[in-house]
Amino acid sequence: EGGGAMAAGGPGGLGSSALTLLGPAPGAPSCPHGPALLFVKTSQGKEEGRRFYACSACRDRKDCNFFQWEDEKVSETRLAAREEYNRNHQPSFTHRQNVDRYKNFVLLPLSKRRFCQECQQLLLPAEWEKHLDHQLLCDITTAQLKSPSQLLYPLENKKTNAQYLFADRSCQFLLNLLTDLGFRRVLSVGTPRLHEVIQSKASQEEEFSVRSLLLDIDFRYSQFYTEDEFCHYNMFNHHFFGGEAAHETCRKFLYEENGEKVIMVTDPSFGGLVEALATSFKKLMAMWKETEKEGHDNNEMPMFWIFPYFFESRILDCFPSFRMMDYQVDYDNHALYKHGKTGRRQSPVRIFTNLTPSMIVLPEEEGYRFCTVCQRYVSSGNQHCDICNSCTSKDGRRWKHCVLCKKCVKPSWFHCNNCNFCTLQNHNCEKTDVGCFVCGETDHKRSACPSLSRT
Ligand code: SAH
Ligand code: ZN
Ligand code: ZN
Ligand code: ZN
Ligand code: ZN
Numbered sequence: 001e002g003g004g005a006m007a008a009g010g011p012g013g014l015g016s017s018a019l020t021l022l023g024p025a026p027g028a029p030s031c032p033h034g035p036a037l038l039f040v041k042t043s044q045g046k047e048e049g050r051r052f053y054a055c056s057a058c059r060d061r062k063d064c065n066f067f068q069w070e071d072e073k074v075s076e077t078r079l080a081a082r083e084e085y086n087r088n089h090q091p092s093f094t095h096r097q098n099v100d101r102y103k104n105f106v107l108l109p110l111s112k113r114r115f116c117q118e119c120q121q122l123l124l125p126a127e128w129e130k131h132l133d134h135q136l137l138c139d140i141t142t143a144q145l146k147s148p149s150q151l152l153y154p155l156e157n158k159k160t161n162a163q164y165l166f167a168d169r170s171c172q173f174l175l176n177l178l179t180d181l182g183f184r185r186v187l188s189v190g191t192p193r194l195h196e197v198i199q200s201k202a203s204q205e206e207e208f209s210v211r212s213l214l215l216d217i218d219f220r221y222s223q224f225y226t227e228d229e230f231c232h233y234n235m236f237n238h239h240f241f242g243g244e245a246a247h248e249t250c251r252k253f254l255y256e257e258n259g260e261k262v263i264m265v266t267d268p269s270f271g272g273l274v275e276a277l278a279t280s281f282k283k284l285m286a287m288w289k290e291t292e293k294e295g296h297d298n299n300e301m302p303m304f305w306i307f308p309y310f311f312e313s314r315i316l317d318c319f320p321s322f323r324m325m326d327y328q329v330d331y332d333n334h335a336l337y338k339h340g341k342t343g344r345r346q347s348p349v350r351i352f353t354n355l356t357p358s359m360i361v362l363p364e365e366e367g368y369r370f371c372t373v374c375q376r377y378v379s380s381g382n383q384h385c386d387i388c389n390s391c392t393s394k395d396g397r398r399w400k401h402c403v404l405c406k407k408c409v410k411p412s413w414f415h416c417n418n419c420n421f422c423t424l425q426n427h428n429c430e431k432t433d434v435g436c437f438v439c440g441e442t443d444h445k446r447s448a449c450p451s452l453s454r455t
Contacts, residue, residue, distance in 0.1 A: 021275055022051065024237055029074070029082070031066035032089035033057040033217075034239030037276060038070065056236040057217060059271050095222040095232065095242060102223060106145070113140040120152055120220050146200040148224040149193045154333050155218065162269050163218070165193045167330040173363065174304070175201075178263055179210060181359060183302070185253065186212040187284070189235055189266035191306075192221055199229065211260075213253045228253075235266070236273055238280040250284075254301070255291040262288060267306040267329075274311055278318035281305070305352040309394045315352050325351040326379045327362050328396065346396055 022038040029036055037056045042049035051070035058064035068074065074082075093101070105113060105122050114123045118134040137151070144151050154163035166174070171193055178186060188195040195214040202208050214221060215233035219241075222230055231250060232241035240246040254262055264284060268277055281303065288301035300321060307315060312324050329349040353360065357376035362368035367380035374384065374391050382393040385401050385408050392408035393399045399408040402422050404415050409422040416422070418429040 020049075021273060023276065023279055024056075025053075029053055029066075029068055030086060031055045031064055032086045033064060033066075034234050034237050034241070036066055036068070037237060056239075056276065057234050090241075091219045091222075093222075095219075095227055095230075098222045099226050106142070110139050110141070114138050115140050115144075115151060117153070122223050145224060146203070147196055148221060149196055152218075152220050162271075163192075163333075164267075164269075164331040165333055166191075166267075167332050170330045171197050173327070174265065175210075177360065178265070178304075180361070181263075181355070182261055183263040184210055184260035185256070185262040186210065187250075187253065187262060187264040188212050188214045188216075189233070189264060189281075189284070190216055190269075191265050191267050192216055192218065194265060194267075195229075199225075211253075213250065215250070235268060235280050236276045238283045251287055251291060254284075254288040261302070263302040263304065264288075265304045265306070270308055270311070274307075274314045275318060278315070281319075300354050302355055303353060306349060307352060308348040309350045310348065312350075312352075312394065319352070319354065321354045322352045323354075323357050323376070324394075325353060325357065325360050325362070326368060326377060326382060326391075326393075326396065327351055327360075328379075348395065 020040050020042065022040055024035060025038040028038065033055055035056070036053035038051055039054055040049045040051045053066070053068045053070065055064040055066040101122065101124060104124055108125070112125055114128065114131075115121070115137040116123055116131045116134050117137060119131065122140070123131060123136070140151075149165055154165060156162060174194060175197055186194070186198060188198075192214055195212045198210050198212040202210060213228070214225065214230045215235070216230070217232065217234050219232050222232060224230075227242070227246070228249060231246045233239065233246075234241070240250070242249075256262055264281070266277075266281065285301045285303070303322075305315065305319075305322070306329055309324060315324075316322055327350065328347040329351065330347050331349075351360070357374075358370075360377060362377035368377045369380060370376070371378050371382075371384055371391050373389070376391075378384075378391040379393065379396040381396050381398045382391045383398050384391050385399075387401050387403075388408055392401075395410070397411055400411055401408045402413075402415050404420075405422050412424065413422040414425045416427065416429065419427075
């Protein structure tokens with residue numbers, strides 16, 4: 001399972017060596033984030049590297065420093081210590097306890113509803129004194145409880161768990177799109193804002209019958225949702241922290257009762273590990289498939305995978321049935337990823353889907369148009385190239401065809417007769433550029449990668 005090279009660095013960062021993900025392995029040791037993933041580090045010139053396990057969820061050693069050589073002998077005492085460590089590094093309340101706390105919290109009068117911003121926790125009156133010198137939010141309304149993504153601060157760790165929340169415009173677009181397509185259940189994997197918009201709409205509007213199950217590694221959400229609405233889940237190793245019961249919740253949700261069609265929507269952080277994500281998503285697809293023995297024929301569970309366009313080839317390698325849509329997904333808390341025409345940077349984030357592209361109707365008022373040849377909606381700037389016979393732009397700007405490269409290239413590129421391909425005019429011919437370790441693009445380095453920068 002797994003395989004393929006990953007772009008981002010892992011333990012120790014990258015030197016002149018390359019790190020390859022070998023994927024989940026049977027019998028892998030666990031850290032607090034579930035089973036570790038197997039990697040191999042190869043140095044230039046050397047043939048075979050030594051294999052090791054590292055945390056699946058954290059790219060940053062500061063967040064989880066789990067490391068073990070594959071062939072390392074681990075003593076009984078160290079194993080016991082590790083187990084103890086893993087136990088101690090679980091959240092202080094269980095999901096069940098949080099659900100009970102919530103029930104008590106909503107019974108409180110407004111004046112007694114407090115949220116600790118430092119601990120990111122709803123407080124019951126008996127706990128106030130422990131948080132006396134913390135920043136508190138008071139008078140927490142029902143509306144606030146229904147929008148936890150606004151109450152909680154977005155996690156900021158660039159490497160491990162950066163949370164980029166959908167702008168309203170994009171969230172509404174996604175919701176309208178999937179309801180228009182007839183979906184009644186949404187498996188929200190790492191999309192807490194989409195989940196909360198669905199939940200609150202369902203609680204307010206009688207005729208709105210869409211349901212959502214949130215799978216996310218951010219356990220703070222367990223304060224606001226029951227076990228039927230949220231599962232603590234790691235999408236890099238398909239680990240359900242709630243064990244078999246949580247697994248079963250997910251399985252039940254995927255079972256399409258009364259013809260209620262399911263779609264999975266996911267918006268992972270883009271620190272790399274596309275192949276690990278794909279492995280987990282295939283397992284979720286398999287869960288869906290197993291819920292109905294005959295019904296699904298050879299179909300795949302419908303999916304929207306929201307990710308930057310420069311990962312297109314790696315996603316398509318994992319999921320050949322997917323296509324990239326031109327729609328630009330925007331975020332609230334990301335400076336570079338705001339929608340705009342000129343001057344500002346445009347969002348590089350797109351929707352990858354296994355649904356028929358012509359069904360994904362993009363808003364004409366935002367400049368998208370239907371290309372009858374390609375049978376899909378494209379950006380206004382995306383011109384159909386008669387030689388390539390497709391609408392070739394990836395970033396929304398008009399691309400130009402290069403007869404020598406036999407393909408369309410970015411408008412800012414020129415054909416270099418020395419290198420024999422199209423590239424930036426002021427490049428260095430001798431130096432073949434390895435590009436950015438995060439996204440693979442050649443026009444910037446890791447430190448300037450747009451997928452890591454934020455407000
Ligand atoms: N745009 C989305 C949020 C995307 S941010 C929205 O507005 O709803 C990425 C999300 O993935 C965050 O919610 C984060 O908590 C979650 N996440 C990050 N690492 C994860 C992991 N290993 N497993 C599961 N979820 C993860
Ligand atoms: Zn870990
Ligand atoms: Zn076209
Ligand atoms: Zn072309
Ligand atoms: Zn060229």
